[in-house]
Amino acid sequence: MEENIEEKILVTEYTEENIRTLDWKEHIRRRPGMYIGKLGDGSHSDDGIYVLLKEALDNSIDEYMMGYGKTIEVTVVDGKVTVRDHGRGIPLGKVIDVSSKMNTGGKYDSKAFKKSVGLNGVGIKAVNALSSFFRISSFREGEEKTAEFERGNIINDYPISETEHDNGTLTEFIPDDTIFKDYHYLNEHIEPLLKNYVFLNTGLSIIFNGKKFHSKNGLVDLLNENMTTDPLYPIIHLSGDDIEMVLTHSDQYGEEYYSFVNGQHTTQGGTHLAAFREAVARTIKEYYSKNFDYADIRSGMVGAISIKVEEPVFESQTKTKLGSKDVGPDGPSVGKFIGDFVKRELDNFLHINHETSEILLQKIQDSEKERKAIAGVTKLARERAKKANLHNRKLRDCRVHLNDLKGKDQEESSLFITEGDSASGSITKSRDVNTQAVFSLRGKPLNSFGLTKKVVYENEEFNLLQAALNIEDGIEGLRYNKVIVATDADVDGMHIRLLLITFFLQFFPDLIKKGHVYILQTPLFRVRNKKETIYCYSEEERISAINKLSPNPEITRFKGLGEISPDEFRHFIGKDIRLEQVTLRRNDLVKGLLEFYMGKNTMERQNFIIDNLVIEEDVA
Known part of the structure; x- marks a missing residue:
């Protein structure tokens, strides 16, 4: 027994030899999440490969903001990214340093870059370290300097030479596929990023694979x-x-904002967005000299705020939330800077534009009227939800939530919305209790199209779902990063999906617009022989699996989630999870969309279904 204790002490001994210092590239490659957030494969807009593109672009945007170079060319072909600007170009003697030495960059000198995005001298080094190939060239006054790297290691250091190229910087990289597994760039995620850059920098042109973006x-x-x-x-x-x-305002419920700092899209807001919301509501209230509730003023509000500050403080390297209290070392607070501007300019605008101020007044009064009309129902519903939450059989909660003040894995927190006991039972037995919660519906939810928000409080399921998500006062307090609709892949399941999406679009559109709503893809077939099992999500995959496992494999058709055993289900909501994000495009006007799918145009919708009907043959 004593020998075992001695042995254990030796194994866990902590000496100088246990202390390691990682060089810059090794640290980035071992801990990429610290520098670019999540990795991903390019399926989602916040995946790491888009952060690499953004980091390369930010340096070019900073050049434009300083008055140099009106055009930036971006190409993405077969996974290789090229960014070429026409700014001043990196000083030739520092090309290698700025791309491979931490804490080295022009952004530390506020004379050269007063209000830039990239402040920590980290971004382009992260791109270098996380790329299987990285090339950087600087062109200045007829001279060129180029260096090439592989996973952060320099492989070619070319001497300075003469060139006929215009001044500027060229960056090329191929993300490392040992880190970004099976990655692929999608134009649908790149184009919104580029559009935001030109919206925020009027006069800038970005040419992406030959397509021009300009605002x-x-x-x-x-x-x-x-x-x-x-x-x-x-x-x-x-x-x-x-x-x-x-x-502006619209007829939608809730609020919708876009916020930016030095051209950076702060998707999680921060001190500037909080100041903007406060200042706008206060200014409007004071303009009308009425004791309006802030909630009524903000209902249906859609806005955007962009500010430039010196030495901004972000809450992470990915710069999605501003933490700065002041606009600069010698400047006012962010709140005072925005508050003074909004008070002066918005108040003047409303005094001059009476037609707008009258429409705005009517909107606020309508929101106030509706809120008061459902006040009694709201109070009862809240009390009911509070009691139900103590013993809520519909919600099987998890331990980690998106709105936790401290902790980790908040981004992984998910709520599966299921229908029926068998489906919720399979997921409940298979889930990760730390990050995956389950909300069970009883049959089909109500079609909420055309109804007022009163129905959210009158309908027990909607009220409990709203309480579970914690979104009554907006999605700032959202408890789960992913709201996953998990229904059977049959007609009834599709109908439930539509009803839930209708509910979210009607009353909480930001849930979908901010990318929180997903559809769970589950296998339709299981094809297996004695040696191998293949799960198939489409008819094409089924045919391929039959050919691979022939002759005479066993084929099972899953008609509902409840038919899949918990042991099998564990993979489909774990490492092999397939999620399809619910998204809205600009031409998807919500009112028209819901009118068509959920309104009373029965014949029009019936003809659409007939024209697009796919008949699925039964599997023998």
Whole structure:
């Protein structure tokens, strides 16, 4: 017994030999999440390969913001990314340093880059370290310097030579496929990124694979591009030194905002967005000299705020949330800077544009009227939800939530919305109790199209779902990063999906617009022989599996989630999970979309179904 204890002490001994210092590239490659967030394979817009592209682009954008180079060319072909700007070019003697030495960059000198995005001298080094091939060339006054790297290791250091190229920088990289497994760039995720850059930098042109992106109206173009409901009045557009804002209202429920700092899309907001929401509501309330509730003023509000600050403090390397309290070392607080601007400019605008101020007043009064009409129902529903939450049989919660103040894995928190006991039972037995919760529906939910928000409180299931998600007052407190609709792949299952998406689009459109809603893809078939089992998600996959496992494999058709055993299901919501994100495009006007699919146009919809009907043959 004593020998075993001695042996254990030796194994866990902690000495100087246990202390290691990683060089810059090894640290990035071992801990990529610290530098670029999640990895992913390119299926989602926040996957790491798009962060690499953004990091390469940010340096070119900073050049434009300093007044150099009006055009940036971006090409993405077969996984290889090229970014060419026409700015000043990196000083030739520092090309290798800025791409391979941590804490080296021009952004530390605020004279050269006063209000830039890339401040930590890290971004381009992360691109270098996480690429199987990385090439950087600088062109300055007829001279060129090029260096090539492989996974952060320099492989070619070319001498300075003469060139006929215009001034600027050329960056090329191929993401390392040992880190980004089976990655693929999707234009549908690249183009919104590039559009945001031109919306925020009026006059800049970005040419992507030959397609030109340019904006004349700045943030007005951004709102027009992203709004899926018609504005009630023309978009208010106000700008000043280092600040630009746009604002309107629509008939949608909730609020919708886009916020930016030094050209960086702060998807999680921060001090500037909080100040903007507060200042706009306060200014409007004071303009009408009425004791309006802030919630009524903000209901249906759609806006965007862009500010430029010196030495911004972000809450992570991926710069999705601003933490800065001040706009610069000697400047006012972010709150005062935005508050003073909004008070002065928005108040003046409303005094001058009476037609807009009258429409806005009517919208606020309508929101107030509706809120008061359902106040009694709301109070009862909240009390009911509070009691139900203590013993809520519908919700089998997890331990980790998106809105946790501390902890880890918040981004992995998910809520599966299922229908029926068998389906919820399979998922409940198979799930990861740390990050996966289950909400069980009883049959088909109500078709909420055309109904007011009163139904959210009157309908027990909707009320409990709203409480489980914690979205009554907006999605800032959302408890789960992924809201996953998990229904059977049959007609009833499809109908339930439509009803749930209708509910979210009607009352909580930001859930979908911010990319939180997904459909769980589950296998339709299992094809197996004595040696191998293949799960198939389509008819094509089934045929391929039959050919591979022939002759005479066993074929099982899964008609419902409840038919899949918990042991099998564990893979389909774990390492092999397939999720399809529910997204909205600019031309998907919500009102028209819901009217067609969920309204009373029975014949029009019936003809559409008949024209698009796919008859699935039974599997023998």
